[in-house]
Amino acid sequence: MKIIVPIKQVPETSNVKMDPETGTMIRTGVEPIVNPLDLYAIEEAVRLKNQYGGEIVAVTMGPPSAHKALREAISMGCDEGILLSDKKFAGADTWSTSYVLSKAIEKIGNFDIILCGERATDGDTGQVGPGIAAWLNIPFSTYVSQISEVTETKVTVKRIVENGYQLLDVERPTLITVVKEINFPRLPTLDGKIKAKQAEIPVWGPEEITAESEHLGLKGSPTRVVKISTPKVSRDGERFSPKTDGEMEEVVDCIIRFFEEKEII
Amino acid sequence: MDYKGVWILGEQDRGKVQTVSYELLKRGKTLAEKLNVDLVAVLLGYQVSPAELESLIHYGADKVVYVDDPVFGNFLPDPYINSLTKLIDKYKPEILIASATSTGRTVAPAIAIKCHAGLTADCTGLDIEEGSRNLIQTRPAIGGNILATIKSPDHRPQMATVRPHSNQPMDPDPTRKGEVIYEKLEAKFLKSRSRQVAFIEMKEEGANIQDAEIVIAGGKGCKTEENFKMITELAKILNGAVGASREAVDLGWAKYPHQVGLSGKTVSPSMYLCAGISGAVQHLAGIKTAQNIVAINSDPDAQIFQLADIAVEADMFEFLPMLIEKLKARLNK
Ligand SMILES: Cc1cc2nc3c(=O)[nH]c(=O)nc-3n(C[C@H](O)[C@H](O)[C@H](O)COP(=O)(O)OP(=O)(O)OC[C@H]3O[C@@H](n4cnc5c(N)ncnc54)[C@H](O)[C@@H]3O)c2cc1C
Numbered sequence A: 001m002k003i004i005v006p007i008k009q010v011p012e013t014s015n016v017k018m019d020p021e022t023g024t025m026i027r028t029g030v031e032p033i034v035n036p037l038d039l040y041a042i043e044e045a046v047r048l049k050n051q052y053g054g055e056i057v058a059v060t061m062g063p064p065s066a067h068k069a070l071r072e073a074i075s076m077g078c079d080e081g082i083l084l085s086d087k088k089f090a091g092a093d094t095w096s097t098s099y100v101l102s103k104a105i106e107k108i109g110n111f112d113i114i115l116c117g118e119r120a121t122d123g124d125t126g127q128v129g130p131g132i133a134a135w136l137n138i139p140f141s142t143y144v145s146q147i148s149e150v151t152e153t154k155v156t157v158k159r160i161v162e163n164g165y166q167l168l169d170v171e172r173p174t175l176i177t178v179v180k181e182i183n184f185p186r187l188p189t190l191d192g193k194i195k196a197k198q199a200e201i202p203v204w205g206p207e208e209i210t211a212e213s214e215h216l217g218l219k220g221s222p223t224r225v226v227k228i229s230t231p232k233v234s235r236d237g238e239r240f241s242p243k244t245d246g247e248m249e250e251v252v253d254c255i256i257r258f259f260e261e262k263e264i265i
Numbered sequence B: 001m002d003y004k005g006v007w008i009l010g011e012q013d014r015g016k017v018q019t020v021s022y023e024l025l026k027r028g029k030t031l032a033e034k035l036n037v038d039l040v041a042v043l044l045g046y047q048v049s050p051a052e053l054e055s056l057i058h059y060g061a062d063k064v065v066y067v068d069d070p071v072f073g074n075f076l077p078d079p080y081i082n083s084l085t086k087l088i089d090k091y092k093p094e095i096l097i098a099s100a101t102s103t104g105r106t107v108a109p110a111i112a113i114k115c116h117a118g119l120t121a122d123c124t125g126l127d128i129e130e131g132s133r134n135l136i137q138t139r140p141a142i143g144g145n146i147l148a149t150i151k152s153p154d155h156r157p158q159m160a161t162v163r164p165h166s167n168q169p170m171d172p173d174p175t176r177k178g179e180v181i182y183e184k185l186e187a188k189f190l191k192s193r194s195r196q197v198a199f200i201e202m203k204e205e206g207a208n209i210q211d212a213e214i215v216i217a218g219g220k221g222c223k224t225e226e227n228f229k230m231i232t233e234l235a236k237i238l239n240g241a242v243g244a245s246r247e248a249v250d251l252g253w254a255k256y257p258h259q260v261g262l263s264g265k266t267v268s269p270s271m272y273l274c275a276g277i278s279g280a281v282q283h284l285a286g287i288k289t290a291q292n293i294v295a296i297n298s299d300p301d302a303q304i305f306q307l308a309d310i311a312v313e314a315d316m317f318e319f320l321p322m323l324i325e326k327l328k329a330r331l332n333k
């Protein structure tokens, strides 16, 4: 079985800086990490491989330094890493990002399952997984909290939705986006780290994946970030510090009035 | 571009139109009025009654486009995506907004690819740019640290998902008239490569936090599982959902579906009341779009107070029982 895991490198801190001109992220000076939610996709891939055999290919589109994310994936148990990096890819929205990833996945070929994270902690759209599936025209499932069975023809998954869990049989090959509930990601092993350090990471650009240049980067993206602002953090709320029972009671009454005002009771 | 009209993607569950549809109609109405075009609700379902379809008109739709098929009895991506893509191709709306529910977030990205449309995720604000008629979309990103304004000037339809409960529906007008169009689609659009084998209802009360109007949340400050039950009780009295910080989930006081924050759920209720939660950035990321926040914490410097509309610096073990008693009396419970 061949499993492909698209992973994204994201900035570590929550204090990310933006370029006000282009509306894109300034990545210099911020420690990049593997998107925390992608660790669950990697872990699930490793578990499936241990159970059913096969190989795992991690793939990322990002700057040249994103090979580090792939090495981390290899240290956790992925077999190979492929880096999609080229100036022409820069500034892509989710439409263009999923296009590039789907072209790379087509080139890798012969895959059975693609595992994505639910969303990336920076762009935070959760759109890339379903987007890849649409490009490849394969069935997909989102918000998956369990992969219960993989047979020759289908995969059985459990999806978490607003009012419960949906159990689905899905034809193979298929794409799955996983939620945190699915597993506990393992730590890299010493062997894994050695393997990761020695791994050859091929770098593919538009030619290698035969991508149409008008679909790439900022130019190939339907959406445009036109403005970035920092929302006001403080709401300048009212502050109460009741000390006595009487004061406490007054504050309770005040909250009940607030509930009434906002029509929630 | 001969694309015209504002569409909202309605949602139904077992034939009942969901509130998020009415919320979208309110958003869509503002846009349709500015553009001076029709507001259309598109709905996919199975045996949805005419009265339910009419309700979309009462809540603001000028037209309803409805496709009826057994395949829409449960949510499955293929028939949803293929049918909507086909309908967009036929009617050519200039704007399509969906709710950022598990359904909307699943189908909208795939439709955007197929229609070569821009899609802005999880918007909290939508407006029309004067002159260009472009849709101006505002959304929080990077854990809520920034607000991005996004346009898709050269592609139609302009697509967006909107946070559920980030606005109220309009008051329904039962005298409002409109047209319901029953669309028939060829079988190829209704095929599915996945099949539902079972649905397990979330039995636990108050788990549906993303959909909830009221969320009552507790954190590590509750100190024990037993004490966390105060949170559950308060939620029950107010018909709200139970939320929890990651600490409270890790300690086993609440299950993961209740977790609010960066690695849990984002909630946008009318009221978020929390006690014993410090307000770590990862937690705040999940509640920034709550309309009203009440926070109870014994630490005067707790970060959660920055985001609170009402900040109560008190011991929750003294304060909550009093609030619970008074609310019970007020609501005759
Ligand atoms: C402030 C801001 C707002 C934005 N808003 C939008 C928007 O509303 N609409 C839009 O189309 N674009 C938007 N973008 C652009 C978007 O962030 C990028 O296209 C980004 O490359 C992918 O989107 P994401 O981070 O949301 O990933 P998500 O869709 O949240 O990621 C989901 C999963 O897809 C996989 N994945 C995602 N990116 C990669 C990658 N580069 N390589 C390998 N796997 C990957 C991972 O498995 C990941 O867990 C925005 C960017 C910024 C900076």
Ligand SMILES: Cc1cc2nc3c(=O)[nH]c(=O)nc-3n(C[C@H](O)[C@H](O)[C@H](O)COP(=O)(O)OP(=O)(O)OC[C@H]3O[C@@H](n4cnc5c(N)ncnc54)[C@H](O)[C@@H]3O)c2cc1C
Pocket (backbone or CB within 6 Å): A036, B218, B219, B220, B221, B222, B244, B245, B246, B247, B248, B259, B260, B261, B262, B263, B264, B265, B275, B276, B277, B278, B279, B280, B281, B282, B283, B286, B296, B297, B298, B299, B302, B314, B315, B316, B317
């Ligand atoms: C990648 C990542 C993702 C994360 N995702 C999430 C997430 O999704 N959601 C989330 O919540 N966290 C998340 N966290 C964890 C987050 O950083 C915090 O550790 C967590 O939110 C703290 O939970 P808490 O507020 O319950 O506990 P604490 O920070 O321990 O706060 C307990 C609070 O209770 C107060 N208290 C104590 N006694 C009383 C009393 N008697 N009366 C009133 N108040 C009292 C204290 O003053 C304190 O403020 C994430 C962290 C990381 C690194």
